[in-house]
Amino acid sequence: MEDIPKLRIKIKDFRAIKSADIILNGITVVAGINGSGKSTISKLLYRTIKTAIDFDKIVIENLFYELKDIRHFFDELTHEFEFFYRKNSEFKDKEEYDLRFKFQRLFNFNGDTDLKEQENRILSAIDFFIKTFAELPSEFKKEERYKIRFYRLERFFKEEFFEKEKDFENLDISAVLDKLKEKIKNKFQKTYKDIENRPIGISDAMISNYFTEDINVNNYSIEELGASITNRKDKKLSNFLTVNKVAYIDTPIIIGVENIKNNNVPHWKDLDTLLKTKGENENTKTKIRNVLESEIIDGETKYDNKNETFVYNRKDGFSIDLFSCATGLKSFSVLQILYNNGVLDNKTLLILDEPEAHLHPEWIVQYARLIVMLHKELKVNFLIGSHNPDMIMAIKYIAKKELEKDNNYVNFYYAKAFDKYQFDYKSSETDIEPIFSSFNISLDKINEYGATEE
Amino acid sequence: MKYCQQTTLSHPLSKRFPQHLSEINLIIREEGGGEYPFNKEVALKLDKVKDSSENPHIKKMKSMDMVLGIKDENNNLSSLIVDFKLDCKNAVNISESDCRDKIKHSKILLFGSGISVYNKYVFIFNNALLEISRRIISQRLTNASAEVLSINEFKANYF
Numbered sequence: 007m008e009d010i011p012k013l014r015i016k017i018k019d020f021r022a023i024k025s026a027d028i029i030l031n032g033i034t035v036v037a038g039i040n041g042s043g044k045s046t047i048s049k050l051l052y053r054t055i056k057t058a059i060d061f062d063k064i065v066i067e068n069l070f071y072e073l074k075d076i077r078h079f080f081d082e083l084t085h086e087f088e089f090f091y092r093k094n095s096e097f098k099d100k101e102e103y104d105l106r107f108k109f110q111r112l113f114n115f116n117g118d119t120d121l122k123e124q125e126n127r128i129l130s131a132i133d134f135f136i137k138t139f140a141e142l143p144s145e146f147k148k149e150e151r152y153k154i155r156f157y158r159l160e161r162f163f164k165e166e167f168f169e170k171e172k173d174f175e176n177l178d179i180s181a182v183l184d185k186l187k188e189k190i191k192n193k194f195q196k197t198y199k200d201i202e203n204r205p206i207g208i209s210d211a212m213i214s215n216y217f218t219e220d221i222n223v224n225n226y227s228i229e230e231l232g233a234s235i236t237n238r239k240d241k242k243l244s245n246f247l248t249v250n251k252v253a254y255i256d257t258p259i260i261i262g263v264e265n266i267k268n269n270n271v272p273h274w275k276d277l278d279t280l281l282k283t284k285g286e287n288e289n290t291k292t293k294i295r296n297v298l299e300s301e302i303i304d305g306e307t308k309y310d311n312k313n314e315t316f317v318y319n320r321k322d323g324f325s326i327d328l329f330s331c332a333t334g335l336k337s338f339s340v341l342q343i344l345y346n347n348g349v350l351d352n353k354t355l356l357i358l359d360e361p362e363a364h365l366h367p368e369w370i371v372q373y374a375r376l377i378v379m380l381h382k383e384l385k386v387n388f389l390i391g392s393h394n395p396d397m398i399m400a401i402k403y404i405a406k407k408e409l410e411k412d413n414n415y416v417n418f419y420y421a422k423a424f425d426k427y428q429f430d431y432k433s434s435e436t437d438i439e440p441i442f443s444s445f446n447i448s449l450d451k452i453n454e455y456g457a458t459e460e
Numbered sequence: 461m462k463y464c465q466q467t468t469l470s471h472p473l474s475k476r477f478p479q480h481l482s483e484i485n486l487i488i489r490e491e492g493g494g495e496y497p498f499n500k501e502v503a504l505k506l507d508k509v510k511d512s513s514e515n516p517h518i519k520k521m522k523s524m525d526m527v528l529g530i531k532d533e534n535n536n537l538s539s540l541i542v543d544f545k546l547d548c549k550n551a552v553n554i555s556e557s558d559c560r561d562k563i564k565h566s567k568i569l570l571f572g573s574g575i576s577v578y579n580k581y582v583f584i585f586n587n588a589l590l591e592i593s594r595r596i597i598s599q600r601l602t603n604a605s606a607e608v609l610s611i612n613e614f615k616a617n618y619f
Contacts, residue, residue: 041497395595399552399595399596401591403550403552437588438591439588439589439590439591440590440591441591442591442592442594442595443591445591445595446591446595446598448596449594449595449598
């Protein structure tokens with residue numbers, strides 16, 4: 007059973023990938039030319055794991071997204087009620103009729119509150135409206151202004167929510183409220199059921215969105231310790247037991263960008279959130295901390311909560327917004343911040359897409375060294391897409407020296423062309439010869455121009 | 461450029477040290493290789509020539525393992541120097557200065573023979589380390605026309 011891989015992703019006929027069967031058991035390196043599908047593997051794995059980890063949150067956020075039209079109806083209704091109350095001296099000074107405040111307090115998504123509690127609040131908000139409507143003075147309802155204003159609401163929301171009902175023309179606001187209450191209950195029921203059953207369709211939708219195209223989700227699967235996580239037979243996305251944090255880092259340029267929450271790249275937002283997260287135990291006084299601080303970064307990078315910005319504090323006292331720093335330094339700052347914050351552990355998977363980009367060759371080797379050290383010290387898991395000879399070579403030889411002999415903690419894969427546009431991913435275990443066979447095409451190209459005599 | 465037995469045998473150093481002429485297959489065996497694809501082609505064991513010298517300065521020099529004569533279609537003659545790295549277990553341990561010294565000192569040894577040293581210097585590696593060695597030699601010997609080949613590639617290219 008020891009040989010069963012921690013994670014395994016199998017892909018067939020998916021974008022540029024003809025076939026891939028990648029095992030993640032520590033440090034996994036995937037090499038291939040541009041356009042061979044390295045990022046596709048990374049993205050598939052990332053989105054699936056992230057969806058599995060955040061499943062409940064995603065389902066609940068989706069519920070509140072679906073409730074937004076209903077909420078909009080209540081916002082409008084509040085507005086109309088307030089209009090009539092303000093005209094009536096009997097109600098206008100009473101606090102209980104500060105409807106907008108009361109409604110917003112009750113019908114509001116809060117990620118920290120128990121879902122059942124939130125359902126009860128929303129239903130009580132609707133009960134409050136039902137009661138308020140029942141108590142509306144009958145003389146109001148006779149006014150022409152009332153008829154015009156409420157007709158607009160009735161008409162819009164009957165069509166929005168109850169178009170298929172035969173007798174919707176006969177519904178009035180009171181009946182609309184009852185039906186909306188029922189509708190909300192049903193939506194909550196469905197959410198409870200989704201949380202319980204974890205339908206894989208939700209993950210599939212997330213992945214289609216992520217790739218912004220229609221893709222055949224049946225063409226990939228992920229296993230953990232031999233068990234299917236993307237269980238198509240039971241139509242279920244199971245939770246991962248060996249991974250509870252995942253980051254996909256494809257560029258360090260985004261560190262410190264303002265309003266990162268407003269961009270459309272989910273893994274950038276996720277990374278930003280992770281960089282601002284404090285783990286249970288901050289790592290102090292360790293070898294890795296010293297290597298980063300003294301040998302590479304020459305200082306410390308961190309998130310400054312007070313000023314809501316990432317900063318670089320150099321050892322000589324110089325301090326600067328990290329956003330303005332060299333991109334290579336930002337590459338290391340990501341590892342430093344995650345490490346110092348205690349976010350990294352044996353249940354973390356870091357997916358690095360061409361981490362060598364922006365790095366001087368010496369720093370490429372230092373980066374490879376950190377990857378190996380993080381795995382050695384904390385058992386952090388890595389999936390690395392790379393086409394850089396120094397990175398591949400450094401991981402191979404540093405891991406060989408630093409990790410246990412005859413280990414299976416480092417695995418190399420390379421993309422072999424099936425045809426012009428599709429690639430088969432082959433395992434070469436710890437051998438990097440096949441990878442360099444591809445890299446060395448560049449040497450042949452240079453040699454075409456003739457080498458220079460010493 | 462292809463192997464030329466006559467050039468190999470008539471080289472002044474070959475005439476001076478005929479005892480160091482040897483079949484290439486035997487040289488490969490001595491260097492720890494496991495493939496012997498050559499027929500009866502011979503080469504001069506340059507390291508042995510160096511060791512035979514009575515000059516202490518030359519004795520201390522490094523050298524490539526063997527030299528052989530080659531010629532092109534126009535009968536232009538050259539000496540091809542070749543070094544075997546068949547016992548190399550870790551390509552990262554390849555020393556830049558060692559390789560550079562071997563090339564430089566071999567050229568000194570061969571200087572004055574009337575046959576120029578070919579401007580590609582061959583390093584022969586095992587298949588298992590061939591590609592990574594190719595990359596490392598290329599990185600470490602920038603500016604030098606080092607060529608990393610397997611035994612069979614060497615035969616295919618120069619014979």
